[in-house]
Amino acid sequence: MGFKESLRTAVGTLFRLLPLSAEPGLRVFGHPDDRSPVFLTANFDLTVKRVARYLRDLDCYLLVAPTGGINVWCAAKGGNLTAHSVISVVKTSGISNKVTNRTLILPQLAAPGVDIRLVRQETGWRCKFGPVYARDIPEYAASRFKKTDGMRRVKWPLVDRLDVGIGVFFPVFLLILVILAVFLRAWLAEFAVLGPGLFLLMYGFYPFIPGRAGWHKLLFLEALLGVGLLCYILLVADQSRYARDLLLMAMGLVAVIGIDFGGVTPFYKSDLDPLLDKLGLKRIGPVDFGERAKIIGGKIVLNQTTCTGCGICYDVCPTGVYEIEKNGDKTAVIKSPELCEACEACVLQCPKGALAFETRSRT
Amino acid sequence: MASYVFMKVLESSARRYDAGINMLSLGQSEEVKREIVKNYITVGDKVLEIGCGTGTLAVLCAEKSALVTGFDVSLGMLDIARKKIEESNLTDRIELKHMGAVEMDKAFDDETFHKIVSTLFLSELYSDEQKYVLREAYRVLKPGGLIIIADEIKPQSLARRILQLLIRIPLVAITYILTQTSTRPLKDIRNLLAEAGFEIIYQKKSRLDFFGLYVARKGYPKWDSKNPSEQP
Numbered sequence: 001m002g003f004k005e006s007l008r009t010a011v012g013t014l015f016r017l018l019p020l021s022a023e024p025g026l027r028v029f030g031h032p033d034d035r036s037p038v039f040l041t042a043n044f045d046l047t048v049k050r051v052a053r054y055l056r057d058l059d060c061y062l063l064v065a066p067t068g069g070i071n072v073w074c075a076a077k078g079g080n081l082t083a084h085s086v087i088s089v090v091k092t093s094g095i096s097n098k099v100t101n102r103t104l105i106l107p108q109l110a111a112p113g114v115d116i117r118l119v120r121q122e123t124g125w126r127c128k129f130g131p132v133y134a135r136d137i138p139e140y141a142a143s144r145f146k147k148t149d150g151m152r153r154v155k156w157p158l159v160d161r162l163d164v165g166i167g168v169f170f171p172v173f174l175l176i177l178v179i180l181a182v183f184l185r186a187w188l189a190e191f192a193v194l195g196p197g198l199f200l201l202m203y204g205f206y207p208f209i210p211g212r213a214g215w216h217k218l219l220f221l222e223a224l225l226g227v228g229l230l231c232y233i234l235l236v237a238d239q240s241r242y243a244r245d246l247l248l249m250a251m252g253l254v255a256v257i258g259i260d261f262g263g264v265t266p267f268y269k270s271d272l273d274p275l276l277d278k279l280g281l282k283r284i285g286p287v288d289f290g291e292r293a294k295i296i297g298g299k300i301v302l303n304q305t306t307c308t309g310c311g312i313c314y315d316v317c318p319t320g321v322y323e324i325e326k327n328g329d330k331t332a333v334i335k336s337p338e339l340c341e342a343c344e345a346c347v348l349q350c351p352k353g354a355l356a357f358e359t360r361s362r363t
Numbered sequence: 364m365a366s367y368v369f370m371k372v373l374e375s376s377a378r379r380y381d382a383g384i385n386m387l388s389l390g391q392s393e394e395v396k397r398e399i400v401k402n403y404i405t406v407g408d409k410v411l412e413i414g415c416g417t418g419t420l421a422v423l424c425a426e427k428s429a430l431v432t433g434f435d436v437s438l439g440m441l442d443i444a445r446k447k448i449e450e451s452n453l454t455d456r457i458e459l460k461h462m463g464a465v466e467m468d469k470a471f472d473d474e475t476f477h478k479i480v481s482t483l484f485l486s487e488l489y490s491d492e493q494k495y496v497l498r499e500a501y502r503v504l505k506p507g508g509l510i511i512i513a514d515e516i517k518p519q520s521l522a523r524r525i526l527q528l529l530i531r532i533p534l535v536a537i538t539y540i541l542t543q544t545s546t547r548p549l550k551d552i553r554n555l556l557a558e559a560g561f562e563i564i565y566q567k568k569s570r571l572d573f574f575g576l577y578v579a580r581k582g583y584p585k586w587d588s589k590n591p592s593e594q595p
Binding site for chain 1: 463492
């Protein structure tokens with residue numbers, strides 16, 4: 001990898017919240033023929049690089065769809081990866097002249113955004129949803145494009161926690177660092193150590209911090225530090241202001257690092273949207289917190305009479321909410337509603353419109 | 364024209380777009396449109412505008428008694444264009460369509476238009492889309508017809524390219540944060556036009572070579588003795 005690409009990877013990782021575009025279009029891997037598989041991904045630079053790493057040993061095509069330099073899941077939820085981005089890259093890449101098959105393998109997490117019926121109507125291409133993670137693609141291809149449940153589920157391993165965490169934390173860290181460097185030199189060193197330290201602890205030990213939702217974990221940590229501070233004030237004889245301030249700083253940092261401790265994970269709902277909504281901040285630009293808060297607070301409901309048991313909801317759900325009951329009339333069953341994180345993939349993909357979010361009416 | 368990146372910001376508030384873009388481009392946007400109409404649009408022309416935005420150029424063309432079809436992917440922009448057209452009493456000469464550039468294949472018949480115009484639009488597309496749009500433009504243009512493109516371009520001299528980069532970086536950052544989109548100056552529009560089959564007949568660069576106006580022609584089909592079916 002050249003210097004420029006390494007630099008782009010570093011920038012993409014540290015400033016993950018900002019888009020970083022790769023050129024949309026067709027990429028060729030190995031020596032594909034007219035029957036080779038066609039995969040699709042978003043044009044976030046890091047995404048394209050990672051997918052390319054796992055396609056290296058296959059003979060296949062990859063369509064990089066224009067999603068404004070945003071990753072698959074965010075782009076799908078945010079309206080940047082839609083049927084239109086797929087149609088655009090299918091038409092302009094000339095892929096239809098290169099292969100005779102008409103099956104496009106989308107990442108599963110594209111399901112909240114891409115209306116696959118519209119893609120088919122406009123281009124003649126049938127879309128199916130492949131694995132969530134690109135690293136499963138070689139196995140998926142080897143097993144003749146059969147997806148296991150493991151490939152359907154989002155995970156939150158240490159390396160992902162640190163990777164995503166850095167992108168969320170680093171810009172804030174940098175900002176505070178600059179502010180301190182200008183106005184409060186005295187605390188600069190402490191902050192420079194405490195910030196990354198707490199970040200590593202919080203994201204490293206994420207699954208082991210008590211609490212089910214993100215903000216439970218955050219509250220637990222704050223309470224822990226609060227108790228620590230209280231004990232120090234009450235019990236330690238020879239008190240220094242320095243230690244107290246340090247503890248206070250840690251409390252502040254925990255809040256900053258964990259500001260959306262649920263939303264950063266792939267399996268908790270964001271706590272930030274409902275919070276902002278409650279605070280009266282209904283929308284910033286195109287982001288409608290009020291609407292999102294309603295969906296997050298809502299509950300997925302299934303109309304059993306229109307459901308045909310086609311299984312698309314089961315296929316696209318990243319957390320395993322659904323079961324398909326096989327005896328008698330095949331229908332989907334909402335088996336584990338508590339796992340639902342309101343991504344709405346199933347709602348968009350259900351061909352019968354049998355799924356909806358019942359939003360609580362707010363008083 | 365580096366300030367063009369601001370356009371994406373302005374687009375989200377389509378209403379302020381016209382005043383904003385004209386100010387930021389130091390009058391260039393307005394100026395080049397007038398130049399296009401003055402020099403290349405003639406009475407009775409059937410004109411296609413690719414990416415018509417708020418319809419400024421479409422109105423100017425129609426005022427010169429051309430019949431204009433314009434399309435844009437932004438509904439907000441089209442709403443303003445519609446109002447502008449009604450105010451100028453040009454509704455019978457301008458047709459607006461809400462569509463993206465890649466839908467051109469289904470929307471227009473072969474050899475329909477005398478002129479195709481497009482300002483500050485191609486640089487919003489990625490390179491495959493640019494090729495696609497120019498190919499489609501070639502198809503829908505009548506033989507002998509002209510395509511006129513004005514857009515942000517990459518200067519050839521290294522010093523100017525660096526200057527452009529320096530001016531653009533802060534603007535791109537702001538645009539990224541606010542709208543999560545960006546644009547890139549066209550690298551080799553001459554090549555793209557040639558690849559699509561056009562013959563460039565005029566070009567003009569301005570504003571430190573950050574901005575270019577290109578006029579290209581679709582030739583008349585040549586008699587091909589080996590393949591007579593191609594004769595119209």
